[in-house]
Amino acid sequence: MPPVRLNVRMIDAIDASATDETLVSAIRRHRSEAAFALLYDRHTPRGFQTAWRIVGGNPHEAEDVVQEAWLRAVASLDRWSGESDFGAWFRGIAAHVAIDVVRRQVRFVLDADADLVCEESPVEWMDMEAAILSLAPGYRAVLVLHDIEGFTHEEIGARLGITPGTSKGQLFKARRAVRARLAPRMERRLL
């Protein structure tokens, strides 16, 4: 597909129906704020959710992650190939920034002896969201990236600096920990 070329009149006419490629081109060539606003509205919600899950449910940190992710994304728009999904590309950046945030805040727990769960819940059972958020950051990151965001173990390994085998092992343990927290609820439903 040939690159999209925009003139000033076309930028003024940018509307919600414009493709991601058109918007990206307008930002790259003309630093168009209108194009960025549309791109932001289109992809921020899912990027924010990704960040929110990885940082453990802190909305302020998730917002900081999203802002940093946009700064990195706009600065490196040349690296986005128009053939891939822009949303997935942006969520990848957001996940990367979120992992950096988690790394800075706490020791990234990925060894076998580490506690799986960050905090003990006062309630007998948890819902899925609370159970995932209660995991230690490293386990939570692996589970969120694989089971919710759809990354492969190879991709997770590259992002977290671990081997794919370690990623698989941590995912297994994280799932087991989440299930253990959900189990009482499931049993109650059967009664």
Next chain:
Amino acid sequence: MTEQSFDEWSSEERERLAEVGQHRSPRAELRDRTTDALRERGLLGAGGSGRMPGRFFFALAAAAVVVFTAGLLAGYGVGLRHQTEIRRDSVTTAGGGPAREVARLDSPATQAPASVGGRHVIWF
């Protein structure tokens, strides 16, 4: 992108997984904050490739003035030196000397005929 792994989730668990964080959204002011940050880094807004910023024109005008003034001074200096040399030459030749000798040699009286011994000499 997802690959099959051991200990898979049930369909009900998968549904609940997909819902995690889905109702969360950032505050509205995040957009302005992000746009401002992008603007501060020069990644958005005025100064785009299509428009020239005022600062650029000011720098261009200042550079033009500097170049013009430097040229003016250089030209004045060269002109002054040239004038001094002419004056010095006229003082030297006033009492006779090499210049008068050249004039004498170039006069028609002392010039050899155009054809000397069958050879033509052409003066440019």
